[in-house]
Amino acid sequence: MSSPTESTATCRVLEAPHPTSLDAPDAWAYLGIAQVEAEVTTEAHGYDDLADEARDVLAGMNSQRYTTKQRVVAVRADAPETPRPQDVLGHLAVALPTSSNTHLGELSVKVRPAHRRQGIGSALWETGEKILVDAGRTALFTDTQHGTEPPPGPGALEARTGAGRVPADAPGPRFVAGKGYALEQVERHSVLPLPVDPALLDRLRAGALEAAGPDYRTLVWEDDVPPDRREQVGTLFTRMSTDAPVGDIDFREDPWDAQRVGVWVDELLGKGHGLLMTVTEHVPTGTLAAFSVFAYPKDRTAFAFQEDTLVLREHRGHRLGMLVKVVNLDELAVRRPATERIHTWNAEENDHMLAINIDLGFTPAGGYAGWQKRVGA
Ligand SMILES: CC(C)(COP(=O)(O)OP(=O)(O)OC[C@H]1O[C@@H](n2cnc3c(N)ncnc32)[C@H](O)[C@@H]1OP(=O)(O)O)[C@@H](O)C(=O)NCCC(=O)NCCS
Numbered sequence: 514m515s516s517p518t519e520s521t522a523t524c525r526v527l528e529a530p531h532p533t534s535l536d537a538p539d540a541w542a543y544l545g546i547a548q549v550e551a552e553v554t555t556e557a558h559g560y561d562d563l564a565d566e567a568r569d570v571l572a573g574m575n576s577q578r579y580t581t582k583q584r585v586v587a588v589r590a591d592a593p594e595t596p597r598p599q600d601v602l603g604h605l606a607v608a609l610p611t612s613s614n615t616h617l618g619e620l621s622v623k624v625r626p627a628h629r630r631q632g633i634g635s636a637l638w639e640t641g642e643k644i645l646v647d648a649g650r651t652a653l654f655t656d657t658q659h660g661t662e663p664p665p666g667p668g669a670l671e672a673r674t675g676a677g678r679v680p681a682d683a684p685g686p687r688f689v690a691g692k693g694y695a696l697e698q699v700e701r702h703s704v705l706p707l708p709v710d711p712a713l714l715d716r717l718r719a720g721a722l723e724a725a726g727p728d729y730r731t732l733v734w735e736d737d738v739p740p741d742r743r744e745q746v747g748t749l750f751t752r753m754s755t756d757a758p759v760g761d762i763d764f765r766e767d768p769w770d771a772q773r774v775g776v777w778v779d780e781l782l783g784k785g786h787g788l789l790m791t792v793t794e795h796v797p798t799g800t801l802a803a804f805s806v807f808a809y810p811k812d813r814t815a816f817a818f819q820e821d822t823l824v825l826r827e828h829r830g831h832r833l834g835m836l837v838k839v840v841n842l843d844e845l846a847v848r849r850p851a852t853e854r855i856h857t858w859n860a861e862e863n864d865h866m867l868a869i870n871i872d873l874g875f876t877p878a879g880g881y882a883g884w885q886k887r888v889g890a
Pocket residue numbers: 553620621622623624625628629630631632633634635636655656657658682683684685686687688689691
């Protein structure tokens with residue numbers, strides 16, 4: 514990328530240097546981005562479980578095999594030549610998928626709450642849109658995150674799917690709508706406090722095992738996916754990209770293969786995260802029919818993220834979704850007993866997956882909104 518070097522009265526906009534480590538002198542930008550992340554997510558949710566840490570930024574930027582990523586920061590106008598982390602007032606993250614979805618580009622801008630309404634967000638946004646448009650991307654995607662999902666009414670903006678809302682007056686929606694983006698979809702953010710009542714888990718496990726019958730068995734993998742299973746797990750991730758509801762967001766099939774599963778594992782471990790995956794094998798054919806994944810920072814044991822869960826279409830109707838989730842919870846309780854809560858996100862229109870999570874005890878904790886603007890083409 515040619516270096517963006519826009520200036521306003523309050524800030525300079527420049528490409529974030531990519532350090533070799535977080536101890537390097539030029540790590541100031543990634544350390545500053547992490548500070549902004551912590552402030553903005555705490556503002557929305559009251560806690561920072563969801564904030565990217567500096568190591569997440571570094572590991573993410575080191576991993577560009579399937580997506581080209583760029584990071585831009587806005588630093589205070591009077592910052593020293595080598596700014597300090599606290600001089601970073603806002604940041605822009607840009608992602609350009611390269612192995613699929615090459616029509617699509619993603620951007621995200623965050624500004625420290627104390628430095629809003631001075632044009633910093635707009636300066637970063639213009640830089641981001643220019644990168645995406647210059648790269649020929651015609652569907653621009655962004656997201657906003659909210660600690661509450663408002664009831665229907667004048668204070669709420671409804672997603673084009675007809676399910677899910679965001680607070681109409683929150684800074685993110687006001688800003689993004691003002692830039693011409695449409696609120697396409699809202700995912701419900703839910704949290705499950707642990708431990709789950711053992712009697713409830715016993716009942717759900719027994720029901721799922723009975724519905725699954727002897728043709729299915731579960732396998733559990735921690736911090737790796739066996740090499741001879743990676744191609745099959747890649748198929749599950751590929752189906753995730755086509756089967757999970759996305760409203761009118763122009764996400765198209767995103768093919769995964771064995772190599773990409775390996776890259777995904779390496780990136781997670783590279784940023785100090787762990788993973789726990791339960792799969793269901795259809796024994797007569799050896800097919801992996803379902804999977805469910807937890808991921809978590811290894812050094813912050815209070816929380817975990819419920820990542821993808823999917824049952825292949827041809828294996829639906831056997832309660833395999835509940836089965837993989839319950840077994841993964843069982844395993845988490847044994848392998849990471851300090852976990853106090855699990856965060857997850859599901860499309861508001863995804864009734865079936867929401868029903869499973871509600872049965873398990875997940876309760877609403879906010880919303881994640883997907884916004885899209887079409888350009889050119
Ligand atoms: C959204 C965000 C990036 C805006 O940053 P910012 O530096 O305040 O943005 P700007 O000063 O360039 O604001 C541009 C315009 O957006 C609109 N806007 C921004 N915040 C607003 C608010 N709280 N209420 C009403 N309008 C708002 C206004 O039209 C504003 O122009 P104005 O100040 O001349 O009226 C910032 O509030 C933020 O970090 N929010 C959390 C993360 C997020 O939602 N990011 C956006 C999607 S990735």
